Amino acid sequence: MSLWLCLRFQQLPLQALTRRDRGEQPASAVLEKQRVLQACDAALALGVKPGMGTATVRALGDDICLLEREPAREQQCLQQLCCWAYSITPTLYSYREDCLLLEVGGCLSLFKGLDRLLAQICSDLSSRGYNYCSGLAETAKAAWLLSHREHSHTETGDPRLPLAEQLAPLPLNLLDDFPQQVASLAKAGLRQFGDILPLSHRALARRCGREFVHFLQQTLGMAHDHRPEFQPPPTFSDDYWFGYEVKANQELLPAVQLLLQSLCQFLRNTQLQSQKIEWQLHSINRKIISLEVYCSLPHANWKEWYQLTSLKVEQLQLDMAIEGVGLYCQQLSAGNSRTRDLFSSAEQREPLHSLLDRLQTRLGLQSVEKIACRDEHLPEFASYSSSDGGGGGTASGDTASGGATTNTTGLHGQRPFWLMPEPQALSASSHRLYWNGRLTLVEGPERIEDNWWLDAVSRDYYVARDTAGYQYWVFRDRLRNHWFIQGVFA
Amino acid sequence: MNTAIDQVIQRNDTWLGRNTATVQRSLATGYRKLDEQLYGNGWPLGNTVELLSDGNGLGAMGLFLPAMEQLSQQGRWQAFIAPPYTPYAPLLEARGIDVQQVLLVHPQSRQDLLWSIEQALRSSTCSAVFAWLGAAEFRYSELRKLQLAAAGSDVFSVLFRARQAAHNHAPAALRLEMKEYRRVHILKQRGGNQYLDVNLGVEDDIPGQPQLWELPAYPAAESRQASAFSA
Known part of the structure; x- marks a missing residue:
């Protein structure tokens, strides 16, 4: 038996406009064609009635906030509500201008009974700042009609x-x-x-x-x-309005958590994952601060997003109060769940890329690098470090490629542990080399030549020792006849 | 017994006044002579090791190459935090270390440095964390915080510090000082021998593999120099 639940947002024209000011609400009324369409409780108490003209409302009180109705905004709210309701049931549609009709008969056992489902809907919607009337019936239209019963919000009637x-x-x-x-x-x-x-x-x-x-x-x-x-729409967007001014960064975090949970609910419902999310902080003077949070692998885990976002939020310098937070997610990709190695002896509690993401989020993308080998003769090209975020979590990717067995090039001469980012010129005078003291050549030369077709390089590499006993990798550029230091033995 | 006390006793960094069965997880160093002198016959895991040397720990990486090679099997990150230069990838590869696991982190400030080390130690995604603290002064509580971060997992963590730090108290389970290649001085070791020098012999070197941190002294160095200049 199908069971339809109608959620009728009778105050949608008003709440679509005033939902964001959840704290102390000024008396407000929504106008359509210069007539009051809806008024909030505070305005009703002042004597405002639907159908009144603008002048009459003005006469009743100066501080009644008059808002023009925005059907587009209402549609947007209804769309967001649909996204929210999609997590309850996949069979739903919006009805008329202010209703959602959900088929809940198929998901009662998922929510462990109708009462729990209704309780969850009630708490979700009140946290989103909506008032609603509900009706339950076997057919969608009957559910809509029943939502008009007096006090249907509290007693949903006996569907039997x-x-x-x-x-x-x-x-x-x-x-x-x-x-x-x-x-x-x-x-x-x-x-x-x-x-x-x-x-x-x-x-x-x-x-x-x-x-x-x-x-x-x-x-x-x-x-x-x-x-x-x-x-469900191809992208995600949701927002949260505090209803008061937020001045401390930490106070943003509960809203961030709520929005991320809603994002990950959406991602789970649609079986999508994301690699990048965008935050928009709405300040009181209508300025928007954007924050982008990246992740090296797409996932749908709100806790990871929360960690990364809180790192960004900590660094944020708020020079004005924030009244709302928006979360947008445009890049969605099909879900690709990964499995963890059950038999790994190491105590690994989280995926590899999460550390990379945390470090990159706080320190910046450039501050985290990975190294790799290239088949090149010149040492500075044979090893390179890159900070591209892509391909995170490759540490366990293909371990075979890093093994010594696959190393075909082999190292014939001595190689240092540390390589300087660029060879540094050594000062040489009267057959003596100096770099933080006098250097003595102890091994070499090993000739490395390359690049003859482009910018010819010919070097004689030596191992040099300084007075303290440390050893360095130095070379003499044979073409320019100058000495450089390139590496440090460790 | 009180569960709080139980928890404290079960920690491997609580001193109990007797040699109990608490097994310290350790990792063979790859140097037999050093293993013999270390409590647990290897590097302590889940604790911090301090290595004091001149020049940003430049003389000391060779000590950890065998450990890095073993840890490479685990497929987790080997983080280098604030390294003085870039590790030379072909060398690591030749030693059987998966270079894709090596993560170089360059924090800009002291605060970021400590944060990065702590994150790496805590995250359980690193098999080894090498951090260069430089010559700066660090409070005992800061170092203790890092040690506690390491205590939660089986990470091998090494903090490189300047030799002046030998005079200051530090919480690390093992403190080593290196003044020259192949000679390690054990400054402090919990549950083990202290104040002794360990010479790492050539017998542990892998034949055919460049050891890269010690070369035989050439008596003819001067003549080589002369010939190099004249070449």
């Missing part, structure tokens, strides 16, 4: 009662898509669903038209009610 009995007390004027039919039925004294449901549908169709009866049949589950289901 026959649907017709539950619908009976509802007034017919809820059907505002059919104003003429409702008016003509009212003239005949039929004002509630209980009055028309027992009537023959054929007779009703003659009086009120086929569409009206079709709607009733869909409501009662006698006709198909098929609608395209919601598909």
Whole structure:
């Protein structure tokens, strides 16, 4: 049996605009065509009523905040709510301008019962700052109708009662898509669903038209009610508004955690992973501070993102208060879960790339390097270090390639442990070399020549020892006849 | 017994006043003479080792090449934090060390340096952490914090410090001083011998592999010099 849950956000026009000021809300009203459409409780207490003109509201109080309705904003909110609801059930769609219809019959055992599911929905939505009415029924349209019951928010009704009995007390004027039919039925004294449901549908169709009866049949589950289901968007965006000014960096972190959990919920639902997320901090004077957080491997683990983001947030210098945080994630890739080596003796508790990411996030991408070998003759080209973030976690990648067995080139002469980033010129005078003291050549020469086709290089390498006994790798550039130091034996 | 006391006793860095069965995890150094002198017959894991030498620990990397080679099997990072120069990759490869595991970290400030070392020690993704603290002064509590970070895992961690630091107290389980190649002075060793010199013999060198940190002294050095200049 399918079970539909309707979440009707009756205050969506107002909450889409004022949700961000969750703390102390000024009395506010939403206007449409210069008439009050909705007003918050504080404004209602001042006497504002829906349908009032602007001038009347102004007369009631100077400090009532008048907001113009923004349908685009409402749609955006509804879209975000759809994304949120996608984690509950994949069968859902938005209905009219302010409703979500979720098929929850299939996920009751996942949430361990209807009561727990409703409790979770209630806590999720209140943390997002929405008021809503809910209705539960076997059909989507009936659920929507039942959401109009008084206090339906607290008592969801007994879904075990026959649907017709539950619908009976509802007034017919809820059907505002059919104003003429409702008016003509009212003239005949039929004002509630209980009055028309027992009537023959054929007779009703003659009086009120086929569409009206079709709607009733869909409501009662006698006709198909098929609608395209919601598909999650290709990218993620969500935001959080504090409702107060945040001045300390640490105070941002709870919001960061909440948003990341919602991101990873989204990633888990859509079986995607991400490598880069973007934060936008909205300051009180409408300036936006952007923070980008990278990760060397795509994943959907909010704790890792949280660690990396908190490193960024710690470094942040906030010169003005923040009132909202937005999280955007554009680069999503198909999930690619990795397995850990069960038989590894080492006590490794986290994936390799997480350390790399933490270091890169705090110290900067350039500050973390990896080294590699190249088949080159000149020492400075044979070894190179790079700080590209890509390919993180390759430490265990293919260990075979690093083994001594595959080393075909081999080292014939002496090689130092440390190589200087660039050869440094040595001062030479009267057949003596100096680098922090006098150097004595102890081994060599070993000739290395290369690059004859481009910029010819010919060097004689020696091992040199200083007065303290340390050994260095020095060479004489044969073409320029100058001495350089390039490495340190350790 | 009180669980808090239990936890303290189970730590491998709590001194109990008797030789208990707490086995210190260790890693063979690759030098027989050194193994004999070390408690647990090898480098202590999950603790810090301090190596004091001149010139940013330049004279000391050869001591750790065999250990790096063994740790390379684990497939985890071998972090070099604030290294003085770049390790020469072909040399590491020739010694059987997977160069892809080597991570060079260049922190800009002292605070970042300590943070990076602590992160690397704590993360459990490193099999070895080599950190160059330089000649700067470090408080006992800072070094102790690093030691505690290492205590949580089986990481092999070496802190390179200047030789002046020998006069200051430090929490490391093993403190070594190197004044020249192939001669290690044990300054401090918990549970083991102290104040002695260990000469690393050539018998542990792998034949055919360049040892790279010690060359026989050439008596004809002067003449070589002369010929090099005239070449």
